[in-house]
Amino acid sequence: MMALTSLSPHPPRAASSPATPPRRRPPPPQVTSPPPRGRARPAASAAAVKSGGTGDDYHSTIRSLNSGGRRLVPRKSLGQVRLSSHPLSPPFMEPPKSLHCLFIAACLASPCCTCVCCAQNYMLNARVNEELVAAAGVEEGDVVLEIGPGTGSLTAALLAAGATVVAVEKDKQMAALVKDRFGSTEQLKIIEEDITKFHVNSHFLPILEEKSHCTKKYAKVVSNLPFNVSTEVVKQILPMGDVFSVMVLMLQDETALRLANASIQTPEYRPINVFVNFYSEPEYKFKVERANFFPQPKVDGGVISFKLKNAGEYPPVGSNKSFFSMVNSAFNGKRKMLRKSLQHLCSSAEIEAALSNIGLPATARPSDLMMDDFVRLHNRLAKV
DSSP states (O other), X not given: OOOOOOSSOOOOOOOOOTTSOOOXXXXXXXXXXXXXXXXXXXXXXXXXXXXXXXXXXXXXXXXXXXXXXXXXXXXXXXGGOOOOOOOOOTTOOSOOOOHHHHHHHHHHHOTTOOOGGGGSOEEOOHHHHHHHHHHTTOOTTOEEEEXXXXXXXXHHHHHHTTOEEEEEEOOHHHHHHHHHHHXXXXXXXXXXXXXXXXXXXXXXXXXXXXXXXXXXOOEEEEEEOOXXXXXXXXXXXXXXXXXXXXXEEEEEHHHHHXXXXXXXXXXXXXXXXXXXXHHEEEEEEEEXXXXXXXXXXXXXEEEEEEEEOOGGGSOOOSOHHHHHHXXXXXXXXXXXXXXXXXXXXXXXXXXXXXXXXXXXXXXXXXXXXXXXXXXXXXXXXXXX
């Protein structure tokens, strides 16, 4: 842990020689900024400026959290708070030193802090947020769904890229904080709702159609998710290939690796891997060391990208519901042979015949089958 120090320490003055009288320093030149000229900035840029660009604006955040009668009184001055130094993996080699980092540290040190941010892990490194935005290929005019904006650090990066952001936040205090931070802008809409209860057709599609001027356009999902809801969000969003083209998420690194790279015949191979590959093309992007979060979690983060498929690109099965019911039943007895775990669907002899027909041994277990194997097995058993 690095020692507490000032934000802007003054460099030590060089000792003057006794033989030479000290020189009198000239007064600093007065610099006057000329008034801005040219066209006014678009709404997205204005919002980004208010939030401190893609960095974190301390003053905007502290004003928001002190609104509504709350008052944060840090035990230590913000000028004395500094994070510990940890070795970070490229491209994030330096510890985060944003003002937002200082605010959270002070907030946690406050005995009267009631902010829910203290129960969550927040990204402090603005460069990581920029990498998330770049991984999703966010461009001017895109419509982005952000899940759990928190204090708005990723929101600022999305707005700076020129996107219209629909931020879904279930906590009223955090939603109010983001509203206060960015003010009134057409480029940001905040919906107070639990994402697991969020209705895309009624709440999101009208905004997408309005911004797309009634032409067919796909939205994107970019989010730094709480690690405990990642699987639920993946299951909810991936089947929406008719609405979203890509989803980029910050997850627990182990989870991101497992979703993107789990191979058959390994303990990490599960039904969720079949689900992910059925509805999308996953790709592991990069690892984010835990030192980039505050409070620092016990695990590293990982960024994963999902390229969503359209319905016409799904594997050919008669019923998606029936297919995943079979897959889940197969993995319920992961160590069992399929001729045992699927006996409630067909007889053992029929299952063995179906396995033989698709080129698999009669003793095959669920961990032996890739997604395409499950598809062929399902279609074969459906004919029995």
